[in-house]
Amino acid sequence: MPSMQQLFPLPIIQAPMAGGATTPELVAAVSQFGGLGSLAAPLLAPLAIIEQAEHIRRLTDKPFAINLFVQPRPQIDFAALEAAKVLLQPVCAELGMENLPTPTRWCEDFDAQLDALITARPAVASFTFDVLHGAQLQRLQAAGIRVIGTATNVAEAIVWQAMGADAICLQGTEAGGHRGTFIGAQQDARLGAMELLAACRPLIQTPLIVAGGIMDGAGIAAALAAGAQWVQMGTAFLCCHESGVSALYKEMLQKAKGDSTRQTRAFSGRLARGLDNRFMQMMANVADQVPAYPVQNALTGAIRSAAAQQQRPDMMSLWCGQGVSRSRAMHVAELMQTLMNEVQAAS
Structure with a gap:
């Protein structure tokens, strides 16, 4: 070999x-x-x-x-899940979502x-x-x-x-x-x-x-x-x-200045680095309380889909590294x- x-x-x-x-x-x-x-x-x-x-x-x-x-397959704590939905409620309200659905599949x-x-x-x-x-x-x-x-x-x-x-x-x-x-x-x-x-x-x-x-x-x-x-x-x-990311995602990457990224658990329940945005800021004080990956990742799937449909990059997970301002479109x-x-x- x-x-x-x-x-x-x-x-x-x-x-x-x-x-x-x-x-x-x-x-x-x-x-x-x-x-x-x-x-x-x-x-x-x-x-x-x-x-x-x-x-x-x-x-x-x-x-x-x-x-x-x-x-491994996650063990679901449904009480913790409901608590996580409460933490996400302000974000849902901003996107006009009345209820955050419980995922049918976690990973x-x-x-x-x-x-x-x-x-x-x-x-x-x-x-x-x-x-x-x-x-x-x-x-x-x-x-x-x-x-x-x-x-x-x-x-x-x-x-x-x-x-x-x-x-x-x-x-x-x-x-x-x-x-x-x-x-x-x-x-x-x-x-x-x-x-x-x-x-x-x-x-x-x-x-x-x-x-x-x-x-x-x-x-x-x-x-x-x-x-x-x-x-x-x-x-x-x-x-x-x-690349398969959306045109809006690429536009935001190309607009990035310097290191405009940060790490957060709020989107997925595991630390990840992406463009700093309103979602991260709204969740900053409670990010340590959300369920671990993949539960939080599945739970926020509906939020990320709604944000994409509404063309709201401030509510999307725009993953990228610290060198993002040097991105090249070619x-x-x-x-x-x-x-x-x-x-x-x-x-």
């Missing part, structure tokens, strides 16, 4: 971004150019994972990755998703929110699938190395979207990407990926010079024409070429 280093020639991994951003077209375009495109599958049903993998294969014969959240079944991923046979599978069991990791590697684990602190990187991951993605606090923390409190994972890399390098022999705030070739060159084998970039691809191939030109200029 080829190593991760032999799979794709360029040191760029496109981050998996759940919620529709990573279309098959985006994933295929990154892989076709020589990076590693990643399909975010945490919110996809098992059959959809297989179908989207086949769609990617119709667009490119190059390797790609599929990402999943490692999570996809991870075991079924993992079976579908193995059936789909991507070259790489990446995981966040927790660590795999040894038997699960062995199933993937026996199927010829390389495994990337996500770490937000040194302890997590050590665990993924001990489990036998093929690579470890070090997610710095600058990164957009959800934090992958599974050891310790999420708010205690405070290291930036380059700080986390420096802390892990003396202890970790597994190849390392750096993620968080990398938007250009200079950032890529700096990470590689510091000892990373690859960088993972998400926000940099959100404004690409192949085709993937053009962005990839630009990045590689910048790497060469910076090296």
